[in-house]
Each structure stands twice: as structure tokens, then as C-alpha cells.
Amino acid sequence: MTFFNIVYITLLTAVLTLVANLVGYKNGIVDSIPGMLILIAICLLGVLMARFMPGKLPSVAYIVIIGCVITYPDFPGAKIMNAYIAKVNFLALTTPILAYAGIGIGKDMDAFLKSGWRIIIVACVVFFGTFVGSAIIAEVVLRMMGQI
Amino acid sequence: MFILKNWKLHAVALVIIIISELIGLIRFNVGPGTVILLPMLYALLLGIALTPKGLNIMKAKDMDDASGFITVTLMLLMARYGTLVGPTLPQIIQSSPALILQEFGNLGTILVGVPLAIWLGLKRETIGATHSIAREANVALIGDVYGLNGAEGRGVMGVYIVGTVFGTIFFALMASFIDVLKVFHPYSLAMACGVGSASMATASAGVLASLYPAMKDQILALAAASNMLSGLDGLYMSIWMGLPMTEWLYKKLYPLKYGAPAPAREAKE
Numbered sequence: 304m305t306f307f308n309i310v311y312i313t314l315l316t317a318v319l320t321l322v323a324n325l326v327g328y329k330n331g332i333v334d335s336i337p338g339m340l341i342l343i344a345i346c347l348l349g350v351l352m353a354r355f356m357p358g359k360l361p362s363v364a365y366i367v368i369i370g371c372v373i374t375y376p377d378f379p380g381a382k383i384m385n386a387y388i389a390k391v392n393f394l395a396l397t398t399p400i401l402a403y404a405g406i407g408i409g410k411d412m413d414a415f416l417k418s419g420w421r422i423i424i425v426a427c428v429v430f431f432g433t434f435v436g437s438a439i440i441a442e443v444v445l446r447m448m449g450q451i
Numbered sequence: 452m453f454i455l456k457n458w459k460l461h462a463v464a465l466v467i468i469i470i471s472e473l474i475g476l477i478r479f480n481v482g483p484g485t486v487i488l489l490p491m492l493y494a495l496l497l498g499i500a501l502t503p504k505g506l507n508i509m510k511a512k513d514m515d516d517a518s519g520f521i522t523v524t525l526m527l528l529m530a531r532y533g534t535l536v537g538p539t540l541p542q543i544i545q546s547s548p549a550l551i552l553q554e555f556g557n558l559g560t561i562l563v564g565v566p567l568a569i570w571l572g573l574k575r576e577t578i579g580a581t582h583s584i585a586r587e588a589n590v591a592l593i594g595d596v597y598g599l600n601g602a603e604g605r606g607v608m609g610v611y612i613v614g615t616v617f618g619t620i621f622f623a624l625m626a627s628f629i630d631v632l633k634v635f636h637p638y639s640l641a642m643a644c645g646v647g648s649a650s651m652a653t654a655s656a657g658v659l660a661s662l663y664p665a666m667k668d669q670i671l672a673l674a675a676a677s678n679m680l681s682g683l684d685g686l687y688m689s690i691w692m693g694l695p696m697t698e699w700l701y702k703k704l705y706p707l708k709y710g711a712p713a714p715a716r717e718a719k720e
Contacts, residue, residue: 326469375538396528402467438553441552442635451638
């Protein structure tokens with residue numbers, strides 16, 4: 304996808320998110336615009352970095368890191384940026400994505416229904432496996448270090 | 452600008468979003484946990500309902516357009532996600548070795564998940580569904596690497612949705628049931644509570660804390676720290692370890708079920 308198409312879709316998503324942010328979380332559109340502009344800048348910078356940096360990392364890897372760095376308490380202006388960004392509710396960002404995802408899924412509805420129950424079982428096992436895996440390692444390390 | 456020209460699609464999306472947000476968050480208690488229904492779930496269901504199998508308002512062209520750019524719509528969420536992690540970094544840096552090492556437990560799920568998924572008959576869905584616990588960052592990663600409109604995307608979206616709706620109740624129940632075995636120290640379980648989303652961590656750590664009131668503060672702090680850490684490393688662990696491991700195991704196990712090597716994956720559309 305061309306960079307400009309990514310820009311257009313990001314702007315479109317931003318507008319839809321501002322609506323969701325107003326309707327669902329009572330954050331005024333004008334109040335939320337500065338935070339949204341910061342988020343847009345993070346995304347586009349991340350996309351450019353993924354294209355021009357060595358290592359072929361996906362753009363999400365850069366986007367998350369940039370978001371982390373600029374809100375790190377010691378980063379210049381982090382406090383002000385955090386305050387602006389806080390106006391954009393995390394959940395408000397998920398609603399537009401899932402609206403498009405729902406429409407897009409319609410295309411593969413048969414495949415989804417066919418694999419649906421299997422994925423539900425796998426999901427439960429994934430949650431269980433991750434939880435127990437992490438508990439086992441924590442238990443072993445804590446015992447080795449004599450902390451429990 | 453051609454990509455925005457399908458105004459009908461975007462207008463419909465806008466209506467879906469407004470309706471979903473007006474319904475708002477619904478939570479109800481079931482036993483020790485809570486089932487949470489978020490606007491994103493209604494948006495998903497409304498979107499599906501408008502496609503040809505349902506009301507047939509969205510046509511093939513609209514569905515193609517939509518599935519073509521879902522990955523891009525995820526970017527803003529990821530930026531916001533990074534900004535949630537940033538302010539917690541100073542605390543994360545002070546984490547103990549046990550907290551850091553238990554993060555590798557995330558990989559344990561692959562060893563159980565891939566064989567099960569293949570046995571159940573899932574194909575490339577396996578990759579998306581089992582490579583991680585499927586939170587937002589993992590959905591974005593699968594979208595970036597494979598596209599969300601293929602089998603891998605179906606896998607990760609499926610686990611993500613299940614986790615969003617039933618995650619808190621599942622984690623709350625799991626914490627109390629595993630504690631009954633008395634195999635793990637409450638501190639170990641507290642760290643395990645943090646592997647998923649913040650609401651999963653809150654629910655399961657809350658259960659543990661009520662079982663061990665004397666250790667309440669440590670339990671809640673460990674779960675929160677583990678959860679922050681997962682938010683930071685989950686994505687990168689998936690990129691460098693989880694996803695390659697899942698692909699490798701899938702290739703090894705696929706022939707055991709089907710007697711033929713795994714076919715090359717669907718091209719990213």
C-alpha cells in the first residue's frame with residue numbers, strides 16, 4: 304500500500320475514532336484533536352521507519368516503541384503529551400477497527416463459522432498455557448532465589 | 452484518494468460506530484467473574500450482519516475494500532498502546548529477575564496450542580491463534596505480517612474476541628482453580644495473572660488477593676508489574692520468538708496429521 308493511502312486511512316480512522324470518543328466516552332472532539340494528532344504523527348513516523356530502517360521490522364514494532372519513548376516520564380514534554388493523549392480513550396480506538404473487521408469478515412463468513420468452535424477451544428488452552436507457563440517459571444525462579 | 456472513494460462503506464462504518472458506542476459497555480457478574488461486552492463487539496457483529504449472509508447491505512466490493520485496510524486502522528491503536536506503556540517504564544526497569552523471566556511463560560502456550568489446533572483440524576489459523584495470548588499488539592503484528600483477511604488473521608481475531616468477552620471470567624476462574632492445587636506460591640500465581648490484558652490481570656489478581664488477604668498488596672503489585680511488562684515485551688517476544696517457534700512447530704506437526712508437508716501459506720493480499 305502506498306504511503307499516501309496509509310495517510311488517508313489513518314486520517315479516516317482518526318475521524319471515526321473522534322466520533323466514538325465523543326459518543327462513548329464524552330471526550331469532546333476539539334479537546335481530543337491534539338492527542339489524536341500526536342498519535343497520527345507516531346503512526347506515520349513508524350511507517351516511515353519500517354520502510355527505511357534496516358532489519359525489516361513490521362511498522363507496529365516502531366509505532367509501539369515511539370509511543371513508549373515519547374511518553375517516558377523523562378522525555379521532554381512527556382507530561383503535556385500524556386495529558387493530551389489521555390483524552391483519546393483506548394477503547395474508542397478499537398470500535399472503528401472492529402466495524403471494518405466485521406464487514407471484512409463477511410467475506411470469509413463460512414470459513415469463520417467452520418473454524419469458530421475450534422478457535423474457542425484453542426483460545427481457552429492458549430490462556431491456560433500462558434498462565435501456567437508463566438506460573439511455573441515464576442515459581443522456579445522465586446524458589447531458586449530463596450524468595451519464597 | 453481512491454481508497455476513500457467508497458463513501459458508502461465509510462458512512463456505514465460511521466453509523467455502526469455511533470450505534471455501538473451508544474449501547475456502551477455492558478457488564479454482568481457470573482459467579483466469581485464478570486462478562487464484559489464492549490462497543491467493539493457490537494461493531495463487529497453489526498458489521499457482519501450487514502454482509503450478504505445477513506442484511507446484504509455491504510456487497511463484495513465493500514467487503515474487499517474493508518478487509519484490505521484493517522491492518523492500517525490498527526496503527527492508531529498501537530500508538531495509543533505504546534503511550535500506555537511509556538509512563539510505566541521506570542517501574543518496569545526495576546522489575547526483579549523472576550518477573551522478567553516469567554514472561555517467557557508466554558511461549559509455553561505454543562507447545563500446547565499448536566498440537567491441539569492442528570489436531571482439531573485448524574490449518575493456518577493455528578499460527579494466529581496460538582503464537583501468543585492474542586492481545587491488541589499481537590493482532591496488529593499478524594495483520595502486518597500476514598494480513599488480517601487470511602487464515603492467520605481469522606485465528607488471531609478469534610482468540611482476541613474470545614479473550615475480550617470471556618477473558619476476565621476465564622482468568623478469575625483459572626486463578627482460583629489452579630490455586631486449589633497448592634502447587635504454586637501465591638506470588639508465582641500473581642505474576643501469572645499479568646500475562647493477558649489489564650482487565651484479565653485485575654480480575655484474576657483480585658480473586659487471589661481475596662484468597663490471601665495477608666499478601667494482598669504484594670499480589671496486586673506483582674500482577675500489575677507483570678501486566679505492564681507483558682505490555683512492553685509481548686509484541687517483541689512474538690516477533691523474535693513466538694512467531695518463528697509457532698511456524699516451525701506447525702511445519703513439523705502438520706505432516707503428522709495430514710501425511711503431507713504443510714502447503715505454502717496464502718499470499719498476503
